[in-house]
Amino acid sequence: MNGLYLRRAAALLLVGLLAASGAHAAATFVVVNRDGPGEGFNDATPWTPTGGNPATTLGQARLNAFQYAADLWGALVQSSVPIRVSARMDPLTCTPTGAVLGQAGTNTVHRGFTGALLANTWYPQALANALAGFDVANQQDDIGATFNSALNGDAGCLGGAGWYYGFDGNPPGSDIDFVTVVLHEIGHGLGFQTFVDLATGAKLSGFNDMFMVHIERAPAVPPDYPSMSDAERVAAAASDPALRWTGVAASYMAAQVTLTAGLNGEHVRLHAPGTLQPGSSVSHWSTSVSPNELMEPVLTSPMHDPGLAKFLLLDIGWPMDASVGVVWRDLRATVAGGAVQLTWRCEADEPIVGFRVYREHAGKTGQELLSGERALDLGTRSFVDRRPPTGASLLYTVAAVRPDGSELHAPQVAATVAAVGLVLAQNRPNPFNAATEVDFVLDRDAAVRLRVHDAAGRLVRTLVDEVRTAGAHTAFWDGRDGSGRSVASGAYVCRLEAGASVRVVRMTLLK
Numbered sequence: 001m002n003g004l005y006l007r008r009a010a011a012l013l014l015v016g017l018l019a020a021s022g023a024h025a026a027a028t029f030v031v032v033n034r035d036g037p038g039e040g041f042n043d044a045t046p047w048t049p050t051g052g053n054p055a056t057t058l059g060q061a062r063l064n065a066f067q068y069a070a071d072l073w074g075a076l077v078q079s080s081v082p083i084r085v086s087a088r089m090d091p092l093t094c095t096p097t098g099a100v101l102g103q104a105g106t107n108t109v110h111r112g113f114t115g116a117l118l119a120n121t122w123y124p125q126a127l128a129n130a131l132a133g134f135d136v137a138n139q140q141d142d143i144g145a146t147f148n149s150a151l152n153g154d155a156g157c158l159g160g161a162g163w164y165y166g167f168d169g170n171p172p173g174s175d176i177d178f179v180t181v182v183l184h185e186i187g188h189g190l191g192f193q194t195f196v197d198l199a200t201g202a203k204l205s206g207f208n209d210m211f212m213v214h215i216e217r218a219p220a221v222p223p224d225y226p227s228m229s230d231a232e233r234v235a236a237a238a239s240d241p242a243l244r245w246t247g248v249a250a251s252y253m254a255a256q257v258t259l260t261a262g263l264n265g266e267h268v269r270l271h272a273p274g275t276l277q278p279g280s281s282v283s284h285w286s287t288s289v290s291p292n293e294l295m296e297p298v299l300t301s302p303m304h305d306p307g308l309a310k311f312l313l314l315d316i317g318w319p320m321d322a323s324v325g326v327v328w329r330d331l332r333a334t335v336a337g338g339a340v341q342l343t344w345r346c347e348a349d350e351p352i353v354g355f356r357v358y359r360e361h362a363g364k365t366g367q368e369l370l371s372g373e374r375a376l377d378l379g380t381r382s383f384v385d386r387r388p389p390t391g392a393s394l395l396y397t398v399a400a401v402r403p404d405g406s407e408l409h410a411p412q413v414a415a416t417v418a419a420v421g422l423v424l425a426q427n428r429p430n431p432f433n434a435a436t437e438v439d440f441v442l443d444r445d446a447a448v449r450l451r452v453h454d455a456a457g458r459l460v461r462t463l464v465d466e467v468r469t470a471g472a473h474t475a476f477w478d479g480r481d482g483s484g485r486s487v488a489s490g491a492y493v494c495r496l497e498a499g500a501s502v503r504v505v506r507m508t509l510l511k
């Protein structure tokens, strides 16, 4: 079992050390709920849908977030055998300043099966199934994962933090993003773990595992981890910054994504602090890796892309979807002023010419292209959906566009824009001669458009088109159109839009 930790200074996320659906599933993840009646994933406490998660009970919210995270992996790794993850929530270590968030690992290990890439070498169960093409473990759950139920608002645990079960990676305050932690833990279960006994250095039953064959200590002799004596492996596990991952895929991508820290030569460092940390050492990237990676031993912020871990899994033999060659960072959807801002950074191992942004309503079919037929420029890092539908769960997809027009999709990000509470008062005076004022009130900051139309619906004048803060505002109309000409006597319509909310009043100009 490998754990993910959180350390916290005061009430703020992190420190000391750093850390951390697709449309076409390449593998099916089955979440197997192993909690007892009424607790954990079966908790019937009422819950308010949040961050794209439509659940109405706490247990269902947990299951939904778990499935959402599992499906992010399901879009990447390929297997004809469903991957069964047993999940439970139990009390794990938690103090006011640190917590074990979750822990996970493969349930069984296998070697010598048909399809194995290396002889006499252990594979985690899910990977053995994928390579064999059938269930080598006879339908048993492949991965066991446990999450800390002590994180429930109790001040004695991380100062009262709770889990955040939204899909959108935007936990409020000091809450912990469950999707990120599930994604991390499943990463271990898929094979981001060694089966070496780190305390003794002994191989499991004397055999290598697919993780350890890609490790070396540099400089040292012998450098490769499998060739070391047990005592040398014990020393290597505490040899920062010497322990590094030699797999070609992850090493190649580390150069493409321009890590600014965490390399030893051209290879990504593994976590090997001077004092062995059981459950953390070796089976994580080094906490020095920057930008931060999902598979560091300490959580820093929400992350919904496995990053370099995808390539590590490619190195240990996982068949992967084609879109694995892209690393998405800082991918998120932020709701502000009734608009949704998407941000991302994208690093790829093949030429990319630009980006497209799509939106879909959860529960409705079809994606809507928001960014226009012509791809956004390669340097684009954000896109604002100015007038998204309100009150619905929205899923956004950023796609990197190849020279031939085909696309590589990022993990979807979710957002929900609450309807804006709007009041548009009758203009005063009304009827009016020459000029009039109209008051409106917003219950939050919002992108606002206030326009005057004539009785036939033609736009006469735009009075406001910008983000306004929550509260009361007054707009003035001098009875002129957009070209500065005085308009004729008659009926006019003043239309206020904020997000998808609309209010209308009729005005009469009498000269």
Ligand SMILES: [Zn+2]
Pocket: 002, 003, 004, 005, 184, 185, 188, 284, 296, 297
């Ligand atoms: Zn971990």
